[in-house]
Amino acid sequence: MTTSSRFLLAAFALTGFAALAQPALAAGGAEQPPRQKWTFSGPFGTFDRAQLQRGFKVYREVCASCHGLEKLSFRNLSQPGGPGFTDGQVRTLATEYKVMDGPNEAGEMFERPARPSDRFPKPFPNPEAAKAANNGAVPPDFSVIAKARTYERGFPFYLFDIVTQYQEQGVDYITALLLGYEEPPKGVTVEAGLHWNRYFPGNKIAMGNPLVAVFDDAGKPHDAGFYTDGTPVTREQVARDVTAFLMWAAEPKMEERKQTGTKVMLWLILLAGLLYLTKKRIWSRLEGAH
Amino acid sequence: MAEHHSSYVPKTGFERWLDARLPIVRLMHDSAVSYPVPRNLNYFWTFGGILMFMLVSQIVTGIVLVMHYTPHVDHAFQSVEHIMRDVNYGWLMRYMHANGASMFFIAVYIHIFRGMYYGSYKAPREVLWILGVVIFLLMMATAFLGYVLPWGQMSFWGATVITNLFSAIPVVGETIVVWLWGGYSVDNPTLNRFFSLHYLLPFMIFGVVILHVWALHHVGQNNPSGVEVKNYKKDTVPFTPYATVKDLFAMVCFMIFFAWFVFYHPNFLGHADNYIPADPLKTPAHIVPEWYFLPFYGILRAIPDKLGGVVAMFASIAILAFLPWLDTSKVRSGKYRPWFKFAFWTFVVVSVLLGYTGSQPTDKVVLAIGGRTVMDMVGFAQILTAIYFAYFLVALPLLGLIEKPKALPASIADSVLGPAGSGHIAGAHAAPPKH
Numbered sequence: 001m002t003t004s005s006r007f008l009l010a011a012f013a014l015t016g017f018a019a020l021a022q023p024a025l026a027a028g029g030a031e032q033p034p035r036q037k038w039t040f041s042g043p044f045g046t047f048d049r050a051q052l053q054r055g056f057k058v059y060r061e062v063c064a065s066c067h068g069l070e071k072l073s074f075r076n077l078s079q080p081g082g083p084g085f086t087d088g089q090v091r092t093l094a095t096e097y098k099v100m101d102g103p104n105e106a107g108e109m110f111e112r113p114a115r116p117s118d119r120f121p122k123p124f125p126n127p128e129a130a131k132a133a134n135n136g137a138v139p140p141d142f143s144v145i146a147k148a149r150t151y152e153r154g155f156p157f158y159l160f161d162i163v164t165q166y167q168e169q170g171v172d173y174i175t176a177l178l179l180g181y182e183e184p185p186k187g188v189t190v191e192a193g194l195h196w197n198r199y200f201p202g203n204k205i206a207m208g209n210p211l212v213a214v215f216d217d218a219g220k221p222h223d224a225g226f227y228t229d230g231t232p233v234t235r236e237q238v239a240r241d242v243t244a245f246l247m248w249a250a251e252p253k254m255e256e257r258k259q260t261g262t263k264v265m266l267w268l269i270l271l272a273g274l275l276y277l278t279k280k281r282i283w284s285r286l287e288g289a290h
Numbered sequence: 291m292a293e294h295h296s297s298y299v300p301k302t303g304f305e306r307w308l309d310a311r312l313p314i315v316r317l318m319h320d321s322a323v324s325y326p327v328p329r330n331l332n333y334f335w336t337f338g339g340i341l342m343f344m345l346v347s348q349i350v351t352g353i354v355l356v357m358h359y360t361p362h363v364d365h366a367f368q369s370v371e372h373i374m375r376d377v378n379y380g381w382l383m384r385y386m387h388a389n390g391a392s393m394f395f396i397a398v399y400i401h402i403f404r405g406m407y408y409g410s411y412k413a414p415r416e417v418l419w420i421l422g423v424v425i426f427l428l429m430m431a432t433a434f435l436g437y438v439l440p441w442g443q444m445s446f447w448g449a450t451v452i453t454n455l456f457s458a459i460p461v462v463g464e465t466i467v468v469w470l471w472g473g474y475s476v477d478n479p480t481l482n483r484f485f486s487l488h489y490l491l492p493f494m495i496f497g498v499v500i501l502h503v504w505a506l507h508h509v510g511q512n513n514p515s516g517v518e519v520k521n522y523k524k525d526t527v528p529f530t531p532y533a534t535v536k537d538l539f540a541m542v543c544f545m546i547f548f549a550w551f552v553f554y555h556p557n558f559l560g561h562a563d564n565y566i567p568a569d570p571l572k573t574p575a576h577i578v579p580e581w582y583f584l585p586f587y588g589i590l591r592a593i594p595d596k597l598g599g600v601v602a603m604f605a606s607i608a609i610l611a612f613l614p615w616l617d618t619s620k621v622r623s624g625k626y627r628p629w630f631k632f633a634f635w636t637f638v639v640v641s642v643l644l645g646y647t648g649s650q651p652t653d654k655v656v657l658a659i660g661g662r663t664v665m666d667m668v669g670f671a672q673i674l675t676a677i678y679f680a681y682f683l684v685a686l687p688l689l690g691l692i693e694k695p696k697a698l699p700a701s702i703a704d705s706v707l708g709p710a711g712s713g714h715i716a717g718a719h720a721a722p723p724k725h
Contacts, residue, residue: 043554071371140566144371147557148565155646158558165554170562201575250565253374253381260382261553268546275539282531286329287707 030201032151033169033176036240040247041168043262046255047248050229052083055245057227058238062213063142066134068122071143072249075116081255082248090116097121135193137206146170146243146250170250171243173199178239181209214238297324321507326526327533328513330706334404335511336540337397343541344394345499349492351387359439361485363478366441367567385556386548391433392559393548395582398426406613407634409622410512416614418505421498423611428495430583430607435488437580441481442564447577449476449484455590458597475570515705516623517698525702578649585641588648589678592671602675609682616682618690626696633685640677647671 039048056077059069074094077085085093095113099121102109114121123139124130130138140148150169153161161167176199184196184203194204214233215221221233231237248254298319300306309316358377360369373380402422405411411419438449453470457463472479510519519525527533551558559581563574579587589606593599609616624630650667657665699705 071368071375076375144565148562150562162555162558167555167558257381257385257553257556261549264549264553265546268542268549272539272542272546275535275542279535279539282535286527286532 033172049084051244055241058242066139068141069120073119144250146247175239175243323530325529329527336537337401339537340397340544348390351383354383370440385552389551407624411613414509421502432491435484438484441568443566444561444564446568455600458600520701584645584648588644588671589675592675617686621695629693637681644674
């Protein structure tokens with residue numbers, strides 16, 4: 001390649017990318033969430049099974065009363081690349097839920113214990129009921145929430161993200177949000193039914209601090225045995241665990257995707273190398289070829 | 291140059307029989323094997339092949355996705371998640387399709403800028419160029435329609451904003467918008483017709499691509515020197531194996547780039563908001579189109595008047611079709627035009643900056659002196675829009691008249707080997723010219 005065509009190539013690459021804009025979440029007064037370390041980041045990232053199991057416990061005992069997980073079935077919990085529950089555990093777990101089925105032969109709907117193939121039941125029968133129970137706000141479903149939240153990286157950082165593969169904006173934000181409840185700054189009034197959060201866009205969030213279900217005001221767990229696998233029960237740990245679980249819920253095929261990616265990449269790079277050598281060889285038949 | 295002899299010799303009895311009735315093997319041979327290719331093409335000439343690959347990839351993944359997708363406001367979002375979770379390799383199909391749209395546009399922008407830099411639109415390639423502009427327009431329509439189908443927040447609100455543009459048309463605007471929607475707002479009928487058209491348009495693109503390739507093979511490829519082929523033996527090489535292997539290599543390199551996003555960063559090019567199901571009662575804080583539309587969106591918002599903005603936006607694309615006649619220079623390749631080079635790179639930078647303005651809130655301050663806003667995003671976009679159009683309407687017509695181009699090589703072979711070395715090419719014989 002000549003110098004000018006190399007320059008052209010570089011310029012085109014820039015053209016393509018400088019125009020990329022990440023969605024702009026209203027950043028009104030909210031801080032950028034701190035970066036967390038996740039086992040699932042990077043090209044070889046995998047979920048930490050134990051963390052997903054702990055996160056599921058947090059979801060179930062803290063979040064599930066308001067937030068649905070309607071795109072997931074119980075059976076997903078034992079699928080490869082997930083929390084790694086056994087089929088038996090999932091069957092037992094499912095029976096603890098009641099789902100509506102029917103109509104039966106008499107034409108009536110009936111309740112029965114859930115089966116692994118059932119989806120997680122919704123916490124509210126309809127959005128109106130959800131509103132009535134939550135000060136007029138509908139708690140969002142959690143199935144893809146980890147991909148539906150982000151914060152603005154700004155130029156030029158989103159360009160670096162292409163190379164570093166940093167894409168954990170959503171989970172970093174959710175963790176920060178869970179830990180971001182605090183007293184409002186002096187002189188700021190927070191209306192009834194709203195709460196002050198350092199990381200929420202606009203800072204005033206309808207959801208109360210969910211971690212009070214696990215911790216008292218001093219940050220001490222109500223139940224020191226909340227986790228059964230010996231993991232210390234701290235606010236940070238609980239926030240990170242449930243966030244990791246939400247990431248898996250939003251992207252249950254992530255491990256399969258990244259592992260397929262490794263094979264595809266190796267194959268493509270090998271093929272490209274062979275094609276390059278073939279091309280060189282064929283073009284060398286020409287006089288003055290470069 | 292144009293027409294060249296067919297060098298196809300049927301080998302078997304069947305081939306001779308078929309050739310006398312439907313010379314399809316001859317057609318393939320002439321256009322993909324013996325077709326003479328200028329020997330000095332650089333890697334920017336591989337993007338045509340890459341675009342062909344992208345079109346096929348989009349159609350194949352799209353057809354599979356349609357088998358599992360439900361075009362209904364109550365089910366669309368859910369069915370996309372069904373594809374991601376329950377369909378074997380559904381995640382691969384969907385991420386390839388969604389990222390494929392972006393890859394398609396990256397490749398097409400490189401392809402267009404290459405044509406603009408090397409003057410590929412000039413005679414005798416005007417029709418070839420215009421067909422390209424038609425393909426570009428169809429691509430934009432297809433991409434827009436496709437983005438609506440997952441029925442997320444950005445799908446819904448993007449569709450609302452863009453269809454509302456037609457209401458700017460005097461007298462009949464409102465009627466047209468209601469007709470497009472199939473109702474009084476973006477709703478299920480809109481989703482259904484968008485789905486239908488999103489399936490139709492790629493096949494129309496395919497049809498125009500065939501015309502585009504036909505026109506290309508009729509007039510022959512341009513090349514970095516811009517000098518026409520004079521001697522087939524010295525200036526060209528046969529498409530196979532020379533261009534075939536080079537195109538394949540470039541295509542696989544592009545696939546590596548594509549795979550990087552599909553497997554490792556699949557949501558980078560999308561919007562997080564589109565993972566929130568569409569809600570007609572809740573407007574997102576910022577409605578931003580996909581990155582490939584941003585420069586045009588920037589132009590749209592630069593004009594304070596709604597109709598004016600819409601006209602400017604469509605004009606900014608339509609003006610491409612007039613390039614062959616706006617550029618008055620007799621020299622084809624920008625390589626030999628020092629002033630043109632400057633204008634061209636300014637145009638490229640301005641296009642990128644227009645994209646930036648399109649991605650930002652309109653009231654964002656660009657320049658403030660002493661706490662007073664001197665220029666906001668709209669003001670900045672106005673200046674850029676003026677430069678954008680000045681490239682076509684002022685720079686190109688004028689430069690051709692006043693610029694003194696550098697000396698051109700006598701032939702393509704000269705541009706590769708230097709004037710002395712343009713001897714024979716061992717082992718490479720493209721089809722000789724008829725005349």
